[in-house]
Amino acid sequence: MVDGRVGLRALTPYLNRYRGTLTVVAVLSLAAAGAALLQPLLVRRVLDGVTASRPIAGPVSVLVSLLLIGAALRGFRDYLLQRTAEGVVLTTRRRLARHLLMLPIAEYDHRRTGDLLSRVGADTTLLRAVVTSGLFEIVTGVVMVGGALIAMAVLDPLLLAVAVAALAVGLSVAMLASRRVRGLSEQAQARLGEMTSAVERAISAARTIRAGRAEEREAATVAEGAEQAYAAGVRLAKLEATVGPAADTAIQGAFLVVLGVGGARVASGAIGVGDLVAFILFLFFLAMPLGQALHAYTQLQTGLGALQRIEEMLALPAEKAGDSTRTPEASGTTTPAVTFDGVSFAYPGEGLVLHDVSFEVPRGSRIALVGPSGAGKSTILALIERFYDVTGGTVRVGGHDVRDLPRDALRAQLGYVEQEAPVLAGTLRDNLLLTAPHATDAELIAALEEVNLGGLAERSPEGLGVQVGEGGVLLSGGERQRLAIARALLTGAPILLLDEPTSNLDARNEAALRAAIATAAERRTLIVVAHRLSTVVDSDRIVVVEDGRVVAAGPHHELLDASPLYRELATHQLLVS
Structure with missing residues (x-):
């Protein structure tokens, strides 16, 4: 986690690659500011020329040219800023998305998907305002304010003192209010993430919710999250609504005071009309950047609040590539494919779920893991994949x-085929290419046929390009499971881990898949987790797991006599009388 709040320095890595563009933006901003600051002086010259009946064509031409040049400079600057801001958002999304996909599996176990989506989407979008309405408006504002103050001091120090005093009262109130914007912005983004999580949960379980007539209850849950997000947004809006009027009141008050005092000084002959008009224009160039800078500061605080949430994710350690860079040396056929040697394991913050588990899986063999639900069978496969490290x-x-x-x-x-094997939204080909990106269509079809799914590509003229729907909704449960197995077969991996591969299959497809698994076993080492003992009775060895411990191991016929638990499971499934 990030210690404390991130500051402007945390933006540096996001802006480094755009240093050249930002330098150009800075130069354009200074040039535009310079063009703007010259305009009041030219206006004074025009007014003095009119009063003295002197030609004014020259000053007017220069003034118009400065207006056009300033507009062009600001337009080009704003385009560069917008393009840079989009680049920052793109780079951040790429970095954050990649990092999220590289997090240890344990992080996904206790984080809500909707909140992660909010950080990639909404939070990164807020960084755009940091670039477009934040840093450079503040920097440009400083230049404009500095130039205006110098010019106003030269024109009339007394009027300057009056104007600064009037501005200071209102702007101080606005500054005090804007300091709380960041905290409220963080709260608003957090509530938005929670609401997104509620929506994601409801949509992903739409069929279950509809079948259970739980639409109103789930809608109420989403509405509650929306109301919390609304309340946080309103609190932020109230604060921002204080900042804007306070700044506007300060600016309007300053203009009124300057007009009153300046009019009196013109009447007394202390200054000329041209000086007063030029002073008011400089006051405009002083007040406008101050208001913009205050708004930019508010935007900057909002962006830094979003950056805080992004940095919190990026600060999470990614899954390590490994403690060694060496590749595994080829082992002899007598070396076990997989060995568990006194393995204990506990999920973070929980008690042990595996206790001193030991067994071997000979190369080329077919091993089954059986036992009651919650015994630790799927955890054993997760440890082989090193989704978690052993305790x-x-x-x-x-x-x-x-x-x-x-x-x-x-x-x-x-x-590896997990118990609820996911099917990705997209085409049949997309799903198969996930594990074998360079496979040919012929290889993809062969893998489908191996799991009795060859007809799936023939349902539509699109063939392998047929859509499977979000989460594979256009496929049956059995088809989704077999598609996942085909995907695993395409890897060509020598060890195949199957977690409940037949859980969603009817008797006909189960028999076909058993034949496919038997064929695959001729070329691979298989470790199969199963509740249906009928699918694993012909395994070379069956390991019985109960309460995180290996309580028996052996072939089916031996376990019927040696393991009371196994015989009980077999009896309940009508494998023995």
């Missing part, structure tokens, strides 16, 4: 401690 003991793949292997090298040896 105690050692997990070896190919004779190597998984902690000594780069994660990419480890996972290149593993094909």
Whole structure:
């Protein structure tokens, strides 16, 4: 986590690559400010010329030229700023999205998806205002204010003192209020993230919610989140509404005071009409940048609040590539494909879920993990993939401690199908290419046929380009599971991990998939988690897990006699009488 609040220095990494463009923007801003500051002096010269009946064509031409040049400079500057701001947002989104995808699996277990989406979307968008309405308006405002103060001091020091006093009263109130903007902005963004999480939850479970007639309850949950976001937004709006009128009142008051005092000084002959008009124009160039700078400061605080949330995510440590850069050496056929040696494991903040688990998976064998729900079977597969590191003991793949292997090298040896295997929105081809980006269409179709899914590409003229819908909604549960298995087969990994591969299959497709798994077992090492014992009775070895412990291991016929738990499971599933 980020210690304390981020400051302007935290923006440096986001702006470094645009230093050249920002330098040009700074030069254009200074040039535009200079052109603006010359205009009151030219107006005074025009007025003095009219009063003295002198030719004014020259000063008027220069004044018009300065107006046009200033407009062109500001237009080009604003374009560069907008383009830079979009570049900052793009770079930040790329960096943040990549970092989120590289976080340890444990981070996803206790973070809400909607909040993560809000940080990538809404929070990064607020950075645009930091560039376009923040830093450079403040910098340009300083230049304008400085130039105007010098010119006003030369024209009439007394009027300057009167104007500054009038401005100071209102702007001080606005500054005090704007200091609270950042905290309220952070709260508003947090509430927005919570509301997005509620919407994401409701949409992802739309069918379950509709079937359970829970629409109104879920709508109320989303509405509550929306109301909290609304309340936070209103608090922020109230504060911002204080800043704007206070600044406007200060500016208007200053103009009125200057007009009154300046009119009296013109009447007394202390200054001329041209001097008063020029002074008022300089006052405008003083007050306008102050108001803009105050607004920019408010925008900057809002952007820094969003940056705080972004930096909090980026500060989370990414999953390490591995503690070693060496690639695993080829092992002999006698080396077990997978070994668990006295493994204990606890999820963060919880008690042990695995206790001194030990077993071996010979290369080329088919091993099944069975036992009651919650026994720790899926956790065993997660430790092989090194989604988590063991609390105690050692997990070896190919004779190597998984902690000594780069994660990419480890996972290149593993094909993994999780229990609720996700299907990505897009086409059938997109899903298959996820694990094998260079596979040909022929290879993709062969993988589908291997899991009895060859007809899926023939349903539509698009073939492999047929859409599968959000989360695979256009497929049946069994088709989604088999598509995930085909995806794993395409990796060509020598070790295949299947977590409940037949949980969503009917009897016909289960038999077909069992045949496909048997075929795959001829070329791979298989570790299968199963509740249906009928799918694993022909495994080389069955490991029985209960309460995080291995309580028995052996082939089906031996376990029926040696393991009361296994015999109970088999009896309940009508495998024995």
